[in-house]
Amino acid sequence: MAKFMASPTNTTEMLIQYRQEVEDLKQRIKNRRLQVAGLYGTPILLLAIFSTWVLTSNFLWINSNTPKEVHLAFFIISALLAGATGLQVAAEFHEVHAIWKDRGTSIRKLRLDLELAEERRVLEARSSTPETLNRQASYKERLPGEVARLRKESRHYRRVHLLMQWLVFISSASITAVTAWYDPPQPGKGVLIALGFIVTVVTGATGYFKPRERAFNLQQTADSIEQHSTALDLGIAPYTHDEATNLGNFAATVEGLRADQRMREQQLDQPFQGQQEVI
Structure with a gap:
């Protein structure tokens, strides 16, 4: 130590x-x-x-x-x-x-x-806790890192979604091509079984993990935080009051956006019936 x-x-x-x-x-x-x-x-x-x-x-x-x-x-x-x-x-x-x-x-x-x-x-x-105004100002300065993290995770889930979709597209097209090429099915039966397995697994994983929805939610939260940060820097609505009031409103708004993001992530982790009950 x-x-x-x-x-x-x-x-x-x-x-x-x-x-x-x-x-x-x-x-x-x-x-x-x-x-x-x-x-x-x-x-x-x-x-x-x-x-x-x-x-x-x-x-x-x-x-x-x-x-x-x-x-x-x-x-x-x-x-x-x-x-x-x-x-x-x-x-x-x-x-x-x-x-x-x-x-x-x-x-x-x-x-x-x-x-x-x-x-x-x-x-x-x-x-040595600083005054509330100083803490709120420090909070604002830490937000660019949070926005960068949200955008990075959004890009990750977007790539995962695109990869899954391309696997489904290619495998589905290959099933038709292999079926038309081999008549009788052998030796294409093994290829057809493998392609059908890939399509089933990728489709099920896409529906369960929902990478597209996760990417959209993360990107939306990052854009909203960045929009409020820019409005605060420029002094435009809704941040047209004195500095202390603006920083307080900004911190409350950003924390609300982050709470909404966490709630949406929890909803995506639940089964469809559970999502309806939460909503």
Whole structure:
């Protein structure tokens, strides 16, 4: 856990340092999870590969010798896993080759450090809470990042929707083409089954996850927030009052838009009957 060498005189700098400490601990927890998973998972995988090697040699080639290629493939995989296991054990337990920052530290300990760091940040922020007008001004300055996030998610769901639609189009057209090309169906029967499976799965996934609706809602929320932000900067309706009133109205409006967005996401996650009950 990071220690501060000197007490910052500026409250903003102190809050930034606390924030950096929290983010650092979050990343360390992720890294430690990967380290523990590799430390214990690699030997288990090595044992599974070795067992598969033995069983394959004894049951698949009972009356003949196992091909050399099979032995070579299993040997290479086992050697790589054994090398990875040795490196991870050295990184975890060897003093000289200690390259892991949190070796020997439990994830529970790191989580506790994270909770304490967040608590210190909250207490520091609470003890030096700025005036409401300053908080509202800071809130406005953070909105461009929120708008960018909404637009990014909207583009993601739009691409997913287009990909699904193209899969449906191509598979549906291919079914007709393969049916017309092969008469009798063999060997096109397997192709027809695969194409029909793709159409069914993609159509069902599109109806369940609704990427088009999600993209539309995200884009609409981002546009609305950006519209209100521009109106506030230009001092046009509905933000034609004094600064304090405008910032208060702006924060309330944006939070209402975000709440509506979350409600629409929850409605999309529910079955059709559940959506009707919510509405």
